Amino acid sequence: MVGVRAGKAHRDERIALVVLMSCSGIFVVAIALILGFLAFNGTELFWGDRYSLFSFLFSSDWDALNGHFGAAAFIAGSLVATGLAILIGGPLGVAIGVFFSELAPKRVASAFKPAIELLVGIPSVVYGWLGLTLLVPAIATTFHLPDGDSLLAAGIVLSIMILPTVISLSEDALRVVPVSLREGSAALGATRWETITRVLLPSASSGLAVAVILGVARAIGETLAVQLVLGNAAIFPTSLLQPAAALTSEIVMDMGDAPDGSGFKHALFSMALLLLLIAMGLILLIRFALRRRT
Amino acid sequence: MSRSSRLAVLLLGAGCFVPSLAFADTSVSAAGSTALQPLVQAAADAYQQSHSDIKISVTGGGSRTGLSLVSSKSVDLGDSDIQAPPGSDALVDHKVAVIGFSVIVNPAAGVTGLTKKQIQDVFNLKVKNWKDVGGKDQVITVINRPASSGTRAVFIKTIMGGATSLPPTLTEDATGTVVQKVAQTPGAVSYAAFSGTHNASGVIELAIDGAAATEPNVQDGKYPFWSYEHIYTNGPPSKEISRFLAFLETARAIMGKTGYILVGDMKVSENDR
Numbered sequence: 168m169v170g171v172r173a174g175k176a177h178r179d180e181r182i183a184l185v186v187l188m189s190c191s192g193i194f195v196v197a198i199a200l201i202l203g204f205l206a207f208n209g210t211e212l213f214w215g216d217r218y219s220l221f222s223f224l225f226s227s228d229w230d231a232l233n234g235h236f237g238a239a240a241f242i243a244g245s246l247v248a249t250g251l252a253i254l255i256g257g258p259l260g261v262a263i264g265v266f267f268s269e270l271a272p273k274r275v276a277s278a279f280k281p282a283i284e285l286l287v288g289i290p291s292v293v294y295g296w297l298g299l300t301l302l303v304p305a306i307a308t309t310f311h312l313p314d315g316d317s318l319l320a321a322g323i324v325l326s327i328m329i330l331p332t333v334i335s336l337s338e339d340a341l342r343v344v345p346v347s348l349r350e351g352s353a354a355l356g357a358t359r360w361e362t363i364t365r366v367l368l369p370s371a372s373s374g375l376a377v378a379v380i381l382g383v384a385r386a387i388g389e390t391l392a393v394q395l396v397l398g399n400a401a402i403f404p405t406s407l408l409q410p411a412a413a414l415t416s417e418i419v420m421d422m423g424d425a426p427d428g429s430g431f432k433h434a435l436f437s438m439a440l441l442l443l444l445i446a447m448g449l450i451l452l453i454r455f456a457l458r459r460r461t
Numbered sequence: 462m463s464r465s466s467r468l469a470v471l472l473l474g475a476g477c478f479v480p481s482l483a484f485a486d487t488s489v490s491a492a493g494s495t496a497l498q499p500l501v502q503a504a505a506d507a508y509q510q511s512h513s514d515i516k517i518s519v520t521g522g523g524s525r526t527g528l529s530l531v532s533s534k535s536v537d538l539g540d541s542d543i544q545a546p547p548g549s550d551a552l553v554d555h556k557v558a559v560i561g562f563s564v565i566v567n568p569a570a571g572v573t574g575l576t577k578k579q580i581q582d583v584f585n586l587k588v589k590n591w592k593d594v595g596g597k598d599q600v601i602t603v604i605n606r607p608a609s610s611g612t613r614a615v616f617i618k619t620i621m622g623g624a625t626s627l628p629p630t631l632t633e634d635a636t637g638t639v640v641q642k643v644a645q646t647p648g649a650v651s652y653a654a655f656s657g658t659h660n661a662s663g664v665i666e667l668a669i670d671g672a673a674a675t676e677p678n679v680q681d682g683k684y685p686f687w688s689y690e691h692i693y694t695n696g697p698p699s700k701e702i703s704r705f706l707a708f709l710e711t712a713r714a715i716m717g718k719t720g721y722i723l724v725g726d727m728k729v730s731e732n733d734r
Contacts, residue, residue, distance in 0.1 A: 230626045231608045240629075304645070313602045314646045316631060399607075399632040410631050420634045424523035424609030426546075431609065 202443075209440025212236060212433040223437060227403040231421070236434040240403045242441070244318065244411035247404050248393060249386040251322025252329055256386075257379045259326070260333025264378070267334070268341040269363055286331040295392030298324040303396055310408055316398030319407040324392050329382035336381060340374025341367055376456040384449045388442065390415035414438045488516040489702060493527015493540030494611055496636075496654050497690045499719045500558060501540055504709040515701055524611040528552070531693050537702060539693040542611030551696055556689040557710050559722040561655040562615060563666035563674040564686065565640065569647035571597035574668030577685070580620055583650060586628050591648060603630040604642055604651035610634065615688040616652050620669070640664055652686070656720030676722055682729030689731060690721065 212218045218236050222228075226237030267276050298320055307315035344367050352362040368375070398410025399420060418435050425431040491501050498521045505517035522530070524541040531539025532549055542560070545552045564580060566572060570591045575583070582588040584603055592598045605627060606613040617624055633639045636657035643649040644663030655674065658666055666674040669686060678684035692709075694702060713723055 229629070233625055307646075313600045313648050314631065399634075401629040401632075412632070420607040420632065421609040424525045424607070424611070426525045426609075427529040 205436065205440045205443055208433065208436035210437070212430060212437045216430040216433055218430065218434070223434070227401070229401045231425070231431040231434060234430060236430060238414070238434065238438055238441075240401050241412050241414045241417045241438060243404050244397065245387055245413040245415065247318050247407075247411070248321040248325060248397065248413055249383055251318065251407070252325030252386040253379060253383055255322065256326035256329045256333055256382060260330050260378065260382065261337045261375055263330070263334045264337030264341060265363060265367075268338045269359070269367065283331050283334050291328065291389060291392045292395075294324055294328050295395035298392060298396040306408070312408060314398070314410070316396060316410045317408050318397070318404055318411050320396040321393050321411075321413070322407070324396055325386040325389060328389060328392060329385050332385055333378045333382045336378030337371075337375050340371040340378060343374065344370050373456045373459050377453050380449050380453050380456065384446055387445060388415065390419050394419060414442055487514055487701070488518065489538065489705065490518050490536040491538035491540055491692070492520045492522050492530050492536045494524040494542045494690065495521040496542050496560060496611060497540040497558070497692075499656065500690070500716065500721050501538075501692070501709070503715045503719055504705075504712050507712065507715060508705055508708050515705070517705065523609065525609060528693060531695050534695050537694065541691045541693060542688060543614050544691065545693055552693040553695075553697060555692045555694065555698075555706050555710075556724050557692050557706065558690040558716060559679065559687055559724055559727055560690050560720070561674065561676060561679045561684070561687045561722065562612065562652055563655060563658040564620070564650065564652045564669065565643050565658050565661070565664040565666055567643050567647055567649045568663070568665055569597065569599050570601070570650065570665075571599065572667065573665060574671060576670050577620060577622075580667075580669065581622060581624075584621060584627055585624070586630070599648040602646050602649040604639060604649055605630050605632050606639070606652075607632055607634050612636075612652065612654065616686070619685050619688070654720065659720065679722060680726050680728055689724070
């Protein structure tokens, strides 16, 4: 009886193993196909159409129907909007994380945590729409602009969108700081503030770095909310109050109608590849930050 | 391993392997221009009511997508605002309708009509204030469609005198957004199809060279901002498709309701413009 059960259990395990392995195999193949597809189509602009990589990266002469594929305005737009989001959302998110993990009374913390998690679940179109109807007109009135679509609007919307990520990850990073460090600090007579700034933040620094980097990754890949408030003007940014365009928003505006096999389409693929490379770079950074900790 | 977890694993496995099944017999597929989509959809709905043996599915995607899908025979009908590029010899052009477009401005601009030359100056950013073209002292905010847009292509061809490109400005990619943006932004100007602008509140449709943006003016050739809507087939259409296209091209009631003009009602052709 025992032997039969054991045999059956053994067979079940094998079936489970095969099924799960096939599923992950399919996943790995899918990822490889995506990478291969993007690498192939994203470099076609340089191999097939003989457009110079230098011009793609550093020229902002974008006239895609006439063979000018300088994407610098989009690259700069993405970087500036993301930078602004991190400048606002990074410190704010870490500060809120510190508050929840160190200072907030248990009851407050347990009430706010679900609220923060809820923010993660709000679809980006909702953030974009709120930005479009509340923030964009407010910016127009404040700065006496005819139209409030701007890098500033995109930066603010993105900073709100990355907050939940930064908050929960920095909170987690602070929670895993060993109790002994806190106790040691207290034993030396340090105040709560001194403990936070001199002990907790430094020892959680790699975790906090990961929180901010993931915030960057979230911000640079965001499409819909950015497209709604950025104005989508292919102009190299010289002011935070001007409309601009991002890599993501440009791709989504033109991918449907750009003719297949044209330099236009290839340039959009190159921009997608660039986004992928940036994301991979950020992941490498995270691994680097985490390795430093261990 | 418990029964339920085994079931879960099996279901998970099944989820990975179930192929997508589709049954289709006498079906016609159409894809492409989102400007033409409402007309094709409305005509397809009406046609299917009287012809239960035919199933017509209509999707958007954009003019150039429609052209490439019909070239690769992925769809039967490619809807397009623009003519197929030279070299696509297999494609047969069916001019199914005429669509009019308006240049729309925010009321704060204080203009109700412009000459073609003035519109060119506005969109080339040579004129920056409405007072320079007879309007109020109000900064002009130009909103364009994306480079790949069919509406933009028609605008450039019929109004901008075939200029190869426009200076970069604010860009919105859907008719609804464009109209809303112009209504919200003092001094904004853009362009969109009649179907999106005739009944829109908060925007003014400009007369061009003295001709108001109306269907009769398009038919008489007084108003220049219009284009044919094309449906392309790959090779000569089958009998069923021919019948549907004939139905579509003469569906006056549907066209009136959705903002299109019958090709047969035009007193001018594209070459007269």
